[in-house]
Amino acid sequence: MKWFSKYFINGLIIIVPIAITVFAVVNTFSFTEWLLGRYLPIHFPGLALVVVLALIFLIGWLSSHWLLKGIFDYTERLLGSIPIVKFIYNSVKQLSTTVFESQKLLENAVLVPYPHPGVRSLGFVMPDLSEPLSKQFDEEHVCVFVPMSLNLTAGFNIILPRRDIIPLDVTSESALQYVITAGAVMPRSNSNC
Numbered sequence: 001m002k003w004f005s006k007y008f009i010n011g012l013i014i015i016v017p018i019a020i021t022v023f024a025v026v027n028t029f030s031f032t033e034w035l036l037g038r039y040l041p042i043h044f045p046g047l048a049l050v051v052v053l054a055l056i057f058l059i060g061w062l063s064s065h066w067l068l069k070g071i072f073d074y075t076e077r078l079l080g081s082i083p084i085v086k087f088i089y090n091s092v093k094q095l096s097t098t099v100f101e102s103q104k105l106l107e108n109a110v111l112v113p114y115p116h117p118g119v120r121s122l123g124f125v126m127p128d129l130s131e132p133l134s135k136q137f138d139e140e141h142v143c144v145f146v147p148m149s150l151n152l153t154a155g156f157n158i159i160l161p162r163r164d165i166i167p168l169d170v171t172s173e174s175a176l177q178y179v180i181t182a183g184a185v186m187p188r189s190n191s192n193c
Helices: 002-039 047-062 065-080 082-098 172-180
Strands: 109-112 122-126 141-148 150-161
Touching: 002 047, 065 082, 109 150, 122 172
Parallel strands: none
Antiparallel strands: 109 122, 122 141, 141 150
């Protein structure tokens, strides 16, 4: 029976992320198809895909114009004033900004002594400290983001001497997988890619 549970868990590890992704994509397109079917007299296969891609592009284009940028900023402030919506919106926005805009932000994986000396946690080196922070230290310090397991939108920014950091030769993708899976998937070396 041990072999059965091993293969069953391996199957779940493969199927669950695929199923969640497919579920999200299919439901997005199904909702778009349903919405278009109610209000448009024409319909053809793939219409939802075209509309979703065009909408994403249009919103991106509109957000770069000063008048509409003001409207988007106002909407964002409005969402930020509703207690539960604020938490969800800010978390999703920070994560999507990190993933889509700052490709190198979570690239430099390191080990740091956190939460206390003698223990090591995986973290990511952040951009250089600003002058008001860096001038508070006699030696070079760096900011490291130590994410919480299962949730990349939460964690701790710690500032520590560069000498206390242990650089890791791992892929950023596998370091992120290590955090997201709470250590179930161990980081892979850059040389194994």
